[in-house]
Amino acid sequence: MTPLRTAAALAALAVAGLAGFAVVAWKPEIAPIRRPAAGDFTPDEVRRGATLATLGDCAVCHTAEDGVIYAGGRPLATPFGTLYATNITPDEATGIGRWSKDAFKRAMRDGVARDGSHLYPALPYDHYTHVTDGDLDALYAYLMTRPAVSAKAPENSLIPPLGFRPLLAGWKLLFLETGGIAPDPAQSDAWNRGRYLVEGLGHCGSCHTPRNLAGAEMRSKAFAGGVAEGWNAPPLDGSNAAARGWTADTLYAYLRTGLSPRQGAAAGPMEPVVHGLSTAPEEDVRAIATYIGSVMGLKAPAQPTPVSPPVDRAAEAAREHPNGAALFAGACAGCHGDGAPMVAQGRPPLSHVDAVQADDPRNAVQAILQGLKPSSGGAGPYMPPFRDNLTDAQVAQIAAYVRTRFSEKPAWPKLADAVAEAKREGSPQ
Known part of the structure; x- marks a missing residue:
């Protein structure tokens, strides 16, 4: 093949590749709706959504320091620059007031906004993809009945060219695994509930799993420990040196109070998580402790090892x-x-x-x-x-x-x- 033909063939391949990527990256806009009224939802659905929002720590990420709850603006430092949380109140101009249920579910599961733009995986849709339709409906009902706040998030500050959102389509092709979590019939109801919450709305692996150079969780090392907002998130698997000091009951107490006589007080990004879990339903927090205990390899009814005497040199x-x-x-x-x-x-x-x-x-x-x-x-x-x-x-x-x-x-x-x-x-x- 002559050099000219070789160049032409490579150019054709490049054009075909770009065209194929454009097809994958393009997502249609979902038509806006009128802002739902509070009466469009049942009180039970709204209450259940409030519980789910607590379990998912929605307010933690979507509320700026000293800001209005769910109005966004909170900065998140990443190795790729700083992202700012969006407004998820039902404001029609700056929030999600004109999003349909379908638009909300697409964002939560596929990381695509109502207007078709790709969302950064700081929104842990790689976990929310496991959440059921019923729970997403309830969460939608809760958010749509919050006070609407007009607040536009600051522009993200990312390393070029990462501000070009279509690139996220390639990230999703490589790392986003969609689908629900089937219950394990060999496990208890509490274990299955805990797994659903930990792997789904709770997105515990977002902090407690190491990430690769592209910022995706290393699923082969799930719960092996990670870094979150400048803090080390300890392993939640058997590699945790403190695992032998825990039981499901002491894990439950820590998740409720943020205190452990062996490990100290919850700090950094774990503080608001514990605050939320302190008001969550007891059976859900116990289910989370049951599942994490099993990941750690705790054997029920395990007894904690004796607390060692204090060191003071x-x-x-x-x-x-x-x-x-x-x-x-x-x-x-x-x-x-x-x-x-x-x-x-x-x-x-x-x-x-x-x-x-x-x-x-x-x-x-x-x-x-x-x-x-x-x-x-x-x-x-x-x-x-x-x-x-x-x-x-x-x-x-x-x-x-x-x-x-x-x-x-x-x-x-x-x-x-x-x-x-x-x-x-x-x-x-």
Whole structure:
């Protein structure tokens, strides 16, 4: 074949490929509807939708800090740039007020908006594809009966060319597996319910599963641990070093209260999850604990291993990290020192906190920077953030002191770099 014919053949192949991709990427617009009225839905359907929205953490992602619930605008930092959550109130101009049930279901299951544009998988439609029609109908009813708020989300800030949404069609071809979850007749009703919630609306794997370079969950390593908003999300499978300390009952208590005598308090992205589950139906939270317990390999009726005695190497830590000791005494000892009210009230000592014992200092550093606070002003563990009160060097000194004093593990290396990275990851630009 002559060079000219070769070039022509390659050009024809390229055109055919682009045409084929265009066919795959194009999705039709679904016609807008009149905004549904509250009377279009039954009270029972709306109540069930409210429960499902809680189990799916919808408000967590779709509410900006100090913003109106479900009005969007919350930033989500990703390795590819910053995405902003959309408005899912029934506002007709900036929300989903003119979306039909079919448009809503397509977005939830296929990641395609009413106007035909592809949605980024920050909306975990790779999980929502498992949700039943009835549950999506109820969720739609609940959202459509919320107060309409006029609020347009900021423009996403992504690495070029990722702002070109048709590219997401290729991502879906590679990574989106559609379809429901069939019940396993060999398992209990609670296990099957828990699996449906964890794999579907709860989308637990979104945080607790590692992702590949394209940002898709590595399904061969489901629940093996991941990173979410700058925090390490621990494994929920048998590789979790703390798995032997859990039972289905202690998992249930942690999901309800955010506290565990062995692992500490829920922090970072897990705080609002626990806040939501604290008000969810008991049988659903127990089902989630049952399923996660089985993934962890817990055997019922397992008994937790005895809690180890607290570690406190105060003298050694003070010798090795005098600056960290002084900073800890001034900023932390009121809650975490000897005889502190928090410890006397039964809160776990720092030597029982996973973040202090972990090989990676990420979560300990993030806790110092961001603190802990109960979601939506509810009750729960509180720790003030020190991001604006301590320098990077001081945060590193405290972390080094805490690691030495309350752990028998090796010192964390390169803590200054870890603090700088934690600040970047915890602050979407």
